[in-house]
Amino acid sequence: MELYFELKTLQLKETFSIAYGNYDKREALLVELSYLNFKGYGECVAIDYYQINLKSFIRKLKEIQPLLQKQSIIHPTEFFAILSELHLHPFLMSALDCAYWDLFGKLENISFTELNDIPAESLVESSVTISIAAIEDQISKIKKSSWNRFKVKCKGLNQDHIGQLLRLNRHIALDSNASFTDQDCLWLQENEMISRFSYLEQPRPIGNYKILSKESFTNWMADEDCQNLNSLEKLLPYYKSVNIKLMKCGGLTPALEMIRKAKELGYKVMIGCMTESSIGISAGCVLAGLSDFADLDGAHLISNDYASGNFVENGKIILSGKPGLGIVLK
Template sequence: MKLHFQIVRLKLKETFSISYGSYSHRDALVVSLTKHNKTGYGECTAIDYYGIDLNAFILKLESIQSLLEKREIIYPTEFYLFLESLNLHFFLCSALDCAYWDLFGKLEKKNFLELNSISYNKLPESSITISIDPIENQIDKIKKSNWNNFKVKCNHFNELELNSLLCLDKNIALDANCSFSIDDCKLIENNKLSSQFTYIEQPLEVNSFTNLNANKYPNWMADEDCQNETSILGLKHHYSTLNLKLVKLGGLTPALQFVKEAKANNFKIMIGCMTESTIGISAGAVLTPYADFVDLDGANLISNDIANGNFIDNGKVFLSEKPGLGISLK
């Protein structure tokens, strides 16, 4: 098995603003694993909030390359035990795990759903993210869009602005990225109108979630508060929905276990993403049969996508029938 890796710059179609800052691009590390002329692909992006240093990831890959390339082809869940032994950052582990699932499926001539006996009748539609902007600009973007579901970024609480979003007769969710106060959340919890939002994501600073009540009007969704499977139990009674992002969990292998644990504890699940190419989106998309909500618009936000595979078109999720994760480079 041969390992290859490179850093690419993904350019955003427009400046993307959230409560943590504004961005015109995202750098991504693309890894590939090749065996018998078949290549699997994985990806992780540099996210400031998580302190991601892609150059440090490159050094780590160089240090483990010989060990990794000596590995025989085994089932992905067994390969993941090897990855865990390498003490990798979960973002990097995710990229390698997804690349291996893609490679393994291509070698076996089966796609991820076939390998895991996953079936579905209809997939939820994805939202498109509306980044921070004056409310009139956000409303204008929503009105002009062909998508049906929208996730509106917030960096403060303004009741009048939120009410104006509800007047649009659209499927609107909010993503506060930790920008609401406890008092803001109490007002939201006691306002019947808040139940009209599809969900309200990560309203408070991390580890402040005990101030939230899942039995009130809003559908509170955990993002930064939900980093892995071990955090699930503590979120009960405070959140109703969990945002599953592969890079937070360390890849598809732990994500499968995360889904089981979340469902066993009566949580709803959203399959989310970072700003990433179709490589990362293709990996997340194979979990959409498990999802109550989908937010996989990352590749739709960039102007220089580098891959083909599973994709989102005006919110509709299209899963490739090709082996593995269906990924190929352009």
């Protein structure tokens, strides 16, 4: 098996504004695993608030390259067990895990959904992100959009803006990226009208969730608070929903386990994304059949997508049905 990797720059169509900052581009690391002329692809991106350093990932890939290139083809879960012994960052592990699932499916000539008995029909629709702006501009974007579901970014709570968004009578979620105060959270979860939002994502900084109540009117959704399988039980009294992102948890293999455990515990599950090309989005899309919500608009937000595969069109998740993850470089 051969390993190839390359840095890429993802250019955003417009400035992406969230509570953490403003972004015009994202740096990405493409990972390619190949065998017998078949190629599988994975990707991870540099997110500053996760303190991701792609150059350190490249150094690690160079270090483990001889080991991976000696590796014979085995089942992806067995390959993931080998990765787990290498002390990799979850973002890098996700890129390798997804690339291997893509390669394995292509070698076996079977799609990821078929390999894992995941529904591929009647999939939940994805939201599209509305970044921080004047409320009039956010509302204008929603009204003009051909998408049906929206995740509206905000920085802090403005009660008047909440009312304006609810009056649109659309499928809207709020994501404050941890910018709400305890007082904001109390106000939100004590107001019945807030139940009309699809969910409210990561209201407080990591670890500051004990003000939240899952028994309230609000569908609180954990993002940064929910990093891996071990997060689920401790968050149960506070959150109704969890956002599972492949890069956070380490790839498709642990994501499958997380989804199954989350469902057992009674959570609603969203398969989410960061700013990613169609490599990352193709991987996320294959889990839509197990999800209650989806936020897979990452490739929609960039202007220089360098791959194709599974995709999202006006919110509708479309699976190619091709072997592996169906990823092809342009």
